[in-house]
Amino acid sequence: MRLFRSLDYATDADPNWAGSLLADGTLPSFRGGYVGISALRNSDVLTAVSIIAGDVARFPMIVEDKAKETIVPLENVEYLLNTKVNGRLSAYQWRFAMTVNAILTGNSYSRIVRDPLTNEPSMLEFYAPSQTEVDTTDPNHVVYRFTPYNSGYTIVCQQEDVLHWKFFSYDTFTGRSPLLSLGDEIKLQEQGIGTLKSFFGGGLKGSVLKAKGKLSADARKKMREDFERAQSGAASGAPVVVDDTVEYQPLEVDTSVLNLITSNNYSTSQIAKALRVPAYRLAQNSPNQSVKQLSDDYIVNDMPFYFEPITTEAEMKLLDDEQRHKFKIEFDTSKVSGPSVQDVASMKTNGIIVGNEARQKLGMKSIDNPDMNRLESNLNTIWLDQRAAYQAAKAATKGGDAHEGNSHDDNAD
Incomplete structure (x- = not known):
């Protein structure tokens, strides 16, 4: 948000703009340095924010087919989210900075630059909260205004052209930092x-x-x-x-x-609890569990609090309506929290998943082989409704063999 604006605009568009700046920690208030960049002076907050931002930035984001649950090679979106967002930032740097701002101030913003011919996203421009102004005068048509540093112009964007990350919000327009409670x-x-x-x-x-x-x-x-x-x-x-x-x-x-x-x-x-970080990551005593169990619990139960707002926002802004009905965007954590190789192999050999699904669960790419999309089985199992008939046929076969054996004996006599 911009700190300096005309009095007329502040009165007409957002009369509570100063209060919003105070609540977000952009301006100093009675909360002191507990919100915003100054909160990083606390080593526990710095560690917790680094852990969360690092995890959001390091896990790859994939596009999946909702019906088949297979990875879809939507290269344009995957390249932006996982490799490079613009000529200056890698995807890792961008996601890390977006997460840090969303935690410390409650909001983080990036402008989507689209291809003028295809309207597909071609670049993402990161803007700090201090460079961003959100106009919610018309709740159905939220307008974002970006003012780059050391510039005399403002870029006006509609909400469909802005990635707005907010992990906690009670009005759907503005995010609130969890540090406000600490x-x-x-x-x-x-x-x-x-x-x-x-x-x-x-x-x-x-x-x-x-x-x-x-x-x-x-x-x-x-x-x-x-x-x-x-x-x-x-x-x-x-x-x-x-x-x-x-x-x-x-x-x-x-x-x-x-x-x-x-x-x-x-x-x-308390800092670990508010930011949803395992206490042992902040040098606290952990429950009587292994590190693997604690890590899996953190990824399965805590990280979705951060993953879901990011993936749903990406689906809303980076996919068109037809793609949203078919595809979904998710974080791939299989290399860290996925099932063991033995469990995956057991599911494959027992006909629960196909070969390519097994490779996907292990964080590997699919193979273009028809046999990798077929269900396996073994000869040691039978359908439940066929068990009685199978046993009757087997008993009859044994009886016939015994009768034939007796006939041969009689002829021999």
Whole structure:
């Protein structure tokens, strides 16, 4: 959103534009640095955002046939989403930046540049939230205005030509950052770190000076200032020199308070919960599960919160109406969370999936071979409704063999 605009426009189009900037963290507010780029100063937030953005950027996006559940080679869309979005950005950089902005500010934007002849998407232009203005005056025709840095012009786009990522929204127009709920937790963590810095920075100087006689308030103040001036410039741990009129006694610090600060994992666990990141990824104790189980649970149950808004937005803006009825866009996580090779082989040999489906589940490309699209079976199984007839035929065959054997015996006699 633009920070500077005419008063008339602010009144007519969006009278609450300043409040929106405050809520998004574009302008500083009482929330401090808990939203926006400044939130990355917190190491837990930086780690969690890096994990999510990295996972969104590294998993390939594929186009699947809804009916056949096979990968469709829609090269133009796949190239933009997985390889290169424009002359400056790779798909990985673009997806990473889009995810970071969507988490920190609630929204991320990219303009779709289409081929003038075919109207197919040919390039994606990334714009920061500070470069973007969203006009929702007409809810049925949302207008986006992009103002590139150091430029005197504005690009006006309709909603079908803009990829707008928002992971949490209550009005369908504007996204909200999950960091908005973490103000108290991050503040508590910062206060604990501040206490540690204060202790290690000047904790050894805490002491009690006992002087002989009764001193007035001014005398005590002057005595403290003289003592501090005498000790200024001394290295940490240097000896303290006093005369026989003063008794110096260093303060004993209760280290249990420091232990409580350093062992307080509440803020970290709250950040992990709000951003849907496994706690063990933020150096927290994990449940009694293997890393593989935790990783699979994270991809299956947590990452769809980020995957689904991205894929549905891509389907709405990058596919035409006919394609949307036939195809769907998904993240391919099979190389990380897919079934084991043994499980896939078992499904294939038991006629549950065909060969190319097995290769797809293992993250491999299909093979152009007719036999790879046929269901397999084995001779050790039979249809349930044919079991009785099979057993009767088998019993009859055994009976016939026995009878024939007896006949031969009689003839021999």
